[in-house]
Amino acid sequence: NSHRLNLTDQKKAIISKFYENWRKNVGNDIYPVIRLAVPKKETDRLYNIRETVLINLVLKVFNLNKNSDENRLLKNWKNQNANFKFNKYESLITLITTVITQRQSTVNGSEITIDQLNDYLDKLAFANLSQDDKIKIFSDLFNKLNSLEIKYFLKIILKTSVVQNTDTLFLSCWHPDALDYYSVACNLEKLCHKLLSPSKRLNQKELLISINQPFFPELASKPIKFNEITKKFDNQFIIETKLDGERSVVHISQDSNGNFKFKFFTRHAKDYTYLFGDDIQFGTFSKYFKEIFKKDINKIKNLILDGEMLSYDINRNVILPLGYLKSSLLEETFKLEKLQTNQRDQNNPNNLVYTNSRPLYVIFDILLLNDQPIYKYRLKERKKLLNELINPKPGYIEIIETENGATVKDIENSLKNAIENNLEGIVVKDINSRYKANERSPDWIKVKPEYLEEFGDNVDVLIIGKINSKKPSFICGLRVDDSESKKFISFCSVSNGISESDLKEIESLTYDKWYNYREDLPPTDIIEFSKKIPDFWIKPEDSIVFEIKARSIENGMVAKDYVTDSTLYNLYMKSIRRDKSCKDCLSYEEYLEIKLIKDSIADKRKNRQTLDNNNENFSNNIFSQLIGKKKERKRKRNESDDEEDEFFYLSLESDIFAGYCFNILSDYKFNNHSRRVYKCDIEKIVRRNGGEITKSENVGFTENKNLVSISNISTRNTNLLFEKGYDILSPKWIMDCVKHKKILSLEPQYCYKVHENVLKEINSRVDEFGDSYFLQTEVAQFHNILK
Numbered sequence: 001n002s003h004r005l006n007l008t009d010q011k012k013a014i015i016s017k018f019y020e021n022w023r024k025n026v027g028n029d030i031y032p033v034i035r036l037a038v039p040k041k042e043t044d045r046l047y048n049i050r051e052t053v054l055i056n057l058v059l060k061v062f063n064l065n066k067n068s069d070e071n072r073l074l075k076n077w078k079n080q081n082a083n084f085k086f087n088k089y090e091s092l093i094t095l096i097t098t099v100i101t102q103r104q105s106t107v108n109g110s111e112i113t114i115d116q117l118n119d120y121l122d123k124l125a126f127a128n129l130s131q132d133d134k135i136k137i138f139s140d141l142f143n144k145l146n147s148l149e150i151k152y153f154l155k156i157i158l159k160t161s162v163v164q165n166t167d168t169l170f171l172s173c174w175h176p177d178a179l180d181y182y183s184v185a186c187n188l189e190k191l192c193h194k195l196l197s198p199s200k201r202l203n204q205k206e207l208l209i210s211i212n213q214p215f216f217p218e219l220a221s222k223p224i225k226f227n228e229i230t231k232k233f234d235n236q237f238i239i240e241t242k243l244d245g246e247r248s249v250v251h252i253s254q255d256s257n258g259n260f261k262f263k264f265f266t267r268h269a270k271d272y273t274y275l276f277g278d279d280i281q282f283g284t285f286s287k288y289f290k291e292i293f294k295k296d297i298n299k300i301k302n303l304i305l306d307g308e309m310l311s312y313d314i315n316r317n318v319i320l321p322l323g324y325l326k327s328s329l330l331e332e333t334f335k336l337e338k339l340q341t342n343q344r345d346q347n348n349p350n351n352l353v354y355t356n357s358r359p360l361y362v363i364f365d366i367l368l369l370n371d372q373p374i375y376k377y378r379l380k381e382r383k384k385l386l387n388e389l390i391n392p393k394p395g396y397i398e399i400i401e402t403e404n405g406a407t408v409k410d411i412e413n414s415l416k417n418a419i420e421n422n423l424e425g426i427v428v429k430d431i432n433s434r435y436k437a438n439e440r441s442p443d444w445i446k447v448k449p450e451y452l453e454e455f456g457d458n459v460d461v462l463i464i465g466k467i468n469s470k471k472p473s474f475i476c477g478l479r480v481d482d483s484e485s486k487k488f489i490s491f492c493s494v495s496n497g498i499s500e501s502d503l504k505e506i507e508s509l510t511y512d513k514w515y516n517y518r519e520d521l522p523p524t525d526i527i528e529f530s531k532k533i534p535d536f537w538i539k540p541e542d543s544i545v546f547e548i549k550a551r552s553i554e555n556g557m558v559a560k561d562y563v564t565d566s567t568l569y570n571l572y573m574k575s576i577r578r579d580k581s582c583k584d585c586l587s588y589e590e591y592l593e594i595k596l597i598k599d600s601i602a603d604k605r606k607n608r609q610t611l612d613n614n615n616e617n618f619s620n621n622i623f624s625q626l627i628g629k630k631k632e633r634k635r636k637r638n639e640s641d642d643e644e645d646e647f648f649y650l651s652l653e654s655d656i657f658a659g660y661c662f663n664i665l666s667d668y669k670f671n672n673h674s675r676r677v678y679k680c681d682i683e684k685i686v687r688r689n690g691g692e693i694t695k696s697e698n699v700g701f702t703e704n705k706n707l708v709s710i711s712n713i714s715t716r717n718t719n720l721l722f723e724k725g726y727d728i729l730s731p732k733w734i735m736d737c738v739k740h741k742k743i744l745s746l747e748p749q750y751c752y753k754v755h756e757n758v759l760k761e762i763n764s765r766v767d768e769f770g771d772s773y774f775l776q777t778e779v780a781q782f783h784n785i786l787k
Contacts, residue, residue: 011166015173030174031192032114038167039156041188043269045125049134049157051077051092057131058096061139062103070099093154101147111144121156177202183438186214186269208373209437211253211302214269216438218306220427220446225589226408229445233430235406238379239414242425242446243362243400244319245310248272250361252289253302260297262286264309276309276359285359288396294389304368312360312395320357363390364400367435375435379443382435404431412596415447424448459550459568460577460585463506463543464488464527465534466514471495472503475534476546477527478564478588488540489563489588490529494548497572505576506544513542532561540582547575553595564588566595654741657691664693665711665718668731682710682731689738710734712752727754747772 022030035042049057055074064070077092120137123129145153155162171178175195181202182191195202209215229237247267255261260280264272277283280290290297311320366386367375374382383402392398403414405428414426425448433443465475473495477488498506514536515522522529522537529537550568559566577584664686668677677685683693694707711718712730722728733750737743744750746762748770754762766772771785 008165008169011163011169012173015166015169019174028196029192031189032118034170034174034188034192036114036117036152036156037162037170038188039159040161040167041182042159043187044189045121047121047124047157047159049124051089051158054096054154054157055092057134057138058099060131060135061142062099064099074099089155089158089160093151093158096154097147097150100142100150104142112141112149117141117153124157174198177207180207184209184213184215186216209304209367209375211304211368211371212251212263214263214265214271215249216269217247217249217267218436218438218444219267219440220444221440221442222445223447223590224445226411226447226593229411229428230406230408232442233428234432236431237405238383238429238431239403239405239410240364240400240427240429241418241423242427242448243308243310244424245308245362246272248307248309248361249367250289250305250307251302252300252305254300258298260290262289285361288393292390292393292397294391301370302368303370304366305363306365306367307361307363307400310360310362311357313357314395319360358396360395361397362400363397365435375437378432378434379429380431411447412593458547458574459591460545460580461491461548462488462540462545462582462585463510464490464537464540465517465529466536466538467493468535472498474498474506474546475529475532476548478586478591479582480588487524487526487528488582489527490532491562491564491591492548492550492567492571493532493561494546494571494573497549497574502573502576509544510538510542513538515539528563530561530563543582545577545580545582545585546573547577548572549574564591653688654738655690656737656741656743657686657689660690661692661694661707662686662734663707663709663721664731665709665721665728666713666731668712668735677731677735682734685734685738714753718753722753722755725755727758728752729754745774747775 019030022033035045055077059068059071059074062070074092074095077095120141124134124137141153142150152162161167168179171182171191174192175181175198178191178195181195182188184207185191224232249265249267251263251265253261262273262276262278262280262283264276264286266272275284277286280286293300312318313320363386365375366382366389367373369385369389374385377385386399390397390399403410405411405414411426411428418424418426425446428445428447430443433441436443461476461478463474464477467473467475473493475490475493478491480487480489515538517534517537526540527537548568548571550571552569553566554569555566561567662683664679664682667679668682686693707726709718709721709726709728710731710733711728712732718728728751729746730750730752733744733746736750745765746758747765748759748762751759751762765774771777777785
């Protein structure tokens with residue numbers, strides 16, 4: 001009767017039948033199977049083998065050199081025309097399996113048992129295993145597994161779903177309490193050994209969050225419209241800053257001797273206690289907890305706190321990006337070791353290391369206190385208890401600041417403040433909600449601004465039209481959600497950033513899905529265009545999503561070409577989002593909220609600039625951040641600023657570059673970084689002043705041409721040219737030559753990457769302060785020298 005069941009029910013039936021046979025023929029210990037079936041939930045084995053390492057191991061197993069077709073195929077697996085909608089590794093796994101099966105003798109399968117495979121995987125997870133040992137294990141397995149088994153093995157190694165959408169089914173089909181217990185235990189082995197018979201159910205106490213047992217913390221759900229948030233939370237909520245750190249759940253308990261011990265777990269239930277310390281006296285970071293309790297610490301039997309571990313820059317009083325956290329911990333550990341050494345060696349009292357950064361723990365929830373399940377309390381009650389219990393230690397352990405909210409305006413103001421302070425976003429929480437472990441809860445909603453240069457992320461838009469030309473461009477649209485219809489309206493056009501391989505992939509994914517606009521107009525309840533119309537259009541459900549980056553929003557005349565009446569300026573396609581459909585891209589309503597915030601910020605900055613012009617001391621104002629303070633940087637104009645504009649240089653013409661051929665490798669930013677001159681404009685400036693443009697370095701060997709390579713960023717091309725003996729100059733040299741209408745002698749300010757023999761000659765042209773012996777000093781430079 002399988003044809004009567006939907007796909008999920010069919011999977012349930014197959015898994016349940018397998019379990020029935022397993023219990024009958026093997027027994028009640030399902031752990032050897034579960035850890036293979038749901039590798040993402042297997043925390044005991046860490047292989048540290050990601051895509052690149054896996055590819056290199058496969059190539060070495062079969063002695064394939066770097067020039068082989070297989071090497072090129074595997075190294076470029078992301079560019080293959082594959083649909084990653086369900087599994088981003090599917091293309092890589094398919095390619096590797098093909099390479100392996102082409103080189104192995106016929107294998108029918110069943111040559112290896114479950115226990116044997118687990119033994120191999122245990123060896124691969126051994127931390128000190130050499131690469132040669134890994135190659136031997138891979139070689140043995142490739143000779144014993146058939147093509148389907150190889151695919152499963154690769155998925156296990158990459159920690160991805162072996163069979164799509166079955167991770168929860170493998171647990172729930174084994175025992176009715178398995179999912180609930182896993183949410184508070186996070187350990188497959190413990191789960192399998194505790195839940196042996198489906199008829200034996202767990203009591204409520206066994207399904208509680210408990211001390212020193214890792215669990216998956218509550219996570220925020222994806223954004224919804226602001227008015228929906230206020231309605232959903234009945235106009236009662238709190239707003240917190242979204243922090244850029246490592247989610248950290250801290251367990252504190254007393255042992256039998258009355259000593260306080262600590263456990264630190266991440267959001268993935270990984271134990272990081274070895275980094276932060278388990279002792280309240282000498283732990284790397286745990287030692288700071290002894291100073292934060294308002295009441296007698298000895299009255300605390302056990303405690304669980306939920307928060308974010310950040311990296312805090314002591315000197316600059318700012319929060320560093322997430323990647324700095326581990327280095328902060330290592331510095332703190334090194335400092336502690338030096339302190340302990342110093343305590344042992346009183347003859348060396350200055351042997352301390354003072355570091356620039358350290359961990360900072362920001363607490364936003366309390367879940368358990370003296371065996372009482374506080375997480376069952378409402379959020380407002382948990383917040384009150386947290387503030388009654390904890391006395392923050394600034395710069396070490398703090399409680400997150402919260403704002404009470406009730407309206408859409410409250411959310412907008414908080415988000416604007418987060419954007420202005422370069423923070424990641426905000427989290428809006430239902431004040432009456434209870435904590436939900438192992439759940440992306442609808443009671444916590446994260447609000448992150450979409451990308452528009454000032455913000456920090458990207459926008460996802462849907463292709464709705466195509467304009468054919470030598471370089472095709474695509475008209476992209478926004479989703480309109482209302483009660484009457486769901487259609488897409490034109491928003492922007494993009495051609496930059498789309499490579500030949502991207503075009504081939506787009507053609508492959510949308511083949512035979514295009515309609516001729518002039519012969520077959522799109523229904524206006526599905527797609528709507530304005531002045532700019534395509535040659536071809538495509539139905540939303542057949543189309544693909546682009547991830548777009550842009551400099552800003554454009555409200556000028558060009559915006560009238562689109563239904564949205566505004567568009568994106570200076571945009572390019574960053575990537576094709578194979579994992580998203582038309583339902584997942586940016587909606588028009590979401591865009592209007594972003595635009596409103598952006599316009600408000602622009603007005604605020606304009607007002608600040610007006611104040612700046614009327615008040616010389618305005619630039620000394622300090623704007624508060626969540627933690628620490630940040631001085632807003634203000635651009636001060638000087639006499640040369642009017643010339644810091646690409647249009648000034650494009651307006652000049654001469655023949656000063658006659659006989660010179662330029663290889664332009666990068667854009668150019670002026671000293672104050674307020675403007676960028678793009679490669680194409682630098683090339684125009686060169687041509688207008690008698691120079692030629694080339695993409696090849698070989699022109700430099702001709703008799704009548706002087707090749708000049710220009711760049712101010714390190715790229716593969718600049719490094720290759722430098723290795724070949726070429727010197728790389730800064731685009732500033734071009735700009736200053738044009739401004740002075742003559743070829744200027746080279747000085748250090750014009751050199752990006754030059755060889756030592758050249759640099760020695762160039763350095764002789766300036767004094768010890770870098771001031772030129774030959775070039776005239778301009779007024780702005782003179783002001784800087786006086787400063």
